[in-house]
Amino acid sequence: MSHLGQKIRELREKQNLLLRQVAAQIEVDTALISKIERGERKASRQQVIEIAKYLKANEEELLTLWLADKIEATFVEEPNIAYQAMKIANKKLEK
Amino acid sequence: MSHLGQKIRELREKQNLLLRQVAAQIEVDTALISKIERGERKASRQQVIEIAKYLKANEEELLTLWLADKIEATFVEEPNIAYQAMKIANKKLEK
DNA sequence: CTTATATTTGACAATATTTGACAAGTCATT
DNA sequence: AATGACTTGTCAAATATTGTCAAATATAAG
Numbered sequence: 001m002s003h004l005g006q007k008i009r010e011l012r013e014k015q016n017l018l019l020r021q022v023a024a025q026i027e028v029d030t031a032l033i034s035k036i037e038r039g040e041r042k043a044s045r046q047q048v049i050e051i052a053k054y055l056k057a058n059e060e061e062l063l064t065l066w067l068a069d070k071i072e073a074t075f076v077e078e079p080n081i082a083y084q085a086m087k088i089a090n091k092k093l094e095k
Numbered sequence: 096m097s098h099l100g101q102k103i104r105e106l107r108e109k110q111n112l113l114l115r116q117v118a119a120q121i122e123v124d125t126a127l128i129s130k131i132e133r134g135e136r137k138a139s140r141q142q143v144i145e146i147a148k149y150l151k152a153n154e155e156e157l158l159t160l161w162l163a164d165k166i167e168a169t170f171v172e173e174p175n176i177a178y179q180a181m182k183i184a185n186k187k188l189e190k
Numbered sequence: 191c192t193t194a195t196a197t198t199t200g201a202c203a204a205t206a207t208t209t210g211a212c213a214a215g216t217c218a219t220t
Numbered sequence: 221a222a223t224g225a226c227t228t229g230t231c232a233a234a235t236a237t238t239g240t241c242a243a244a245t246a247t248a249a250g
Contacts, residue, residue: 003183019226029211034227041209060176067173067180072187074165081155083188085162086181088098092167093178114197124240129198136238 002039003065004048009037011055026050042069097134098160099143104132106150121145137164 001009012022019037023030026047035041043051048066052059075082096104107117114132118125121142130136138146143161147154170177 030225031212031227032210038227044209063173064176064179065183067170067176068183070169071166071180071184074169075162075184075188078158078162081159081162084159085166086185086188088160088163089166089170090181093170093181125196126198126241127239130239133198139238
């Protein structure tokens with residue numbers, strides 16, 4: 001399960017909401033929310049924002065998890081060189 | 096200029112090779128190599144491997160730069176949350 | 191300046207990937 | 221068996237990416 005998906009599921013279950021309720025709010029199929037929670041599909045940036053609003057969650061926190069998932073996806077198939085590549089990529093952030 | 100592009104250009108110029116010579120070897124248009132060197136287009140994984148071979152460079156090193164570019168591309172449009180997301184993504188590498 | 195060669199640029203068609211809906215499926219409860 | 225919640229697989233449409241082509245722009249030499 002993805003970072004974002006896990007968080008969304010936690011938030012949703014804590015508030016006793018159904019997948020279809022979240023789906024209705026952000027106007028997508030229930031199946032899509034299910035997939036997002038399980039990390040089978042990526043949410044769009046806009047969807048993350050809408051989910052955050054509906055679940056009364058911190059938008060920036062969810063977007064951060066969403067971005068972390070995207071970063072992880074880039075290196076998941078390159079485990080041998082991932083660490084070194086991350087070190088290089090990190091330098092850009094310190095500037 | 097991308098990490099990979101910069102490195103390729105250095106290697107190529109040090110060996111006095113023309114864009115079209117590299118292009119011929121990896122069987123693509125000259126314009127594409129030009130774009131790859133300037134970071135306007137991403138090389139495919141296979142292309143990186145072929146370029147490394149032709150330029151007698153360390154394949155793993157070039158692939159690492161290639162992956163670093165991909166990682167950077169994911170967070171370049173999210174500068175505010177990039178650092179925190181990278182921290183989260185990094186955890187996966189320590190496991 | 192003119193020619194020749196190298197590189198860059200922008201537009202485009204071809205490909206590839208991603209997206210979300212739909213229908214059918216499982217699982218649990220009644 | 222019927223209902224409700226969630227999951228799964230498949231598909232067409234939308235979107236994004238790729239690489240080529242032709243034209244534009246450098247760069248260098250005579």
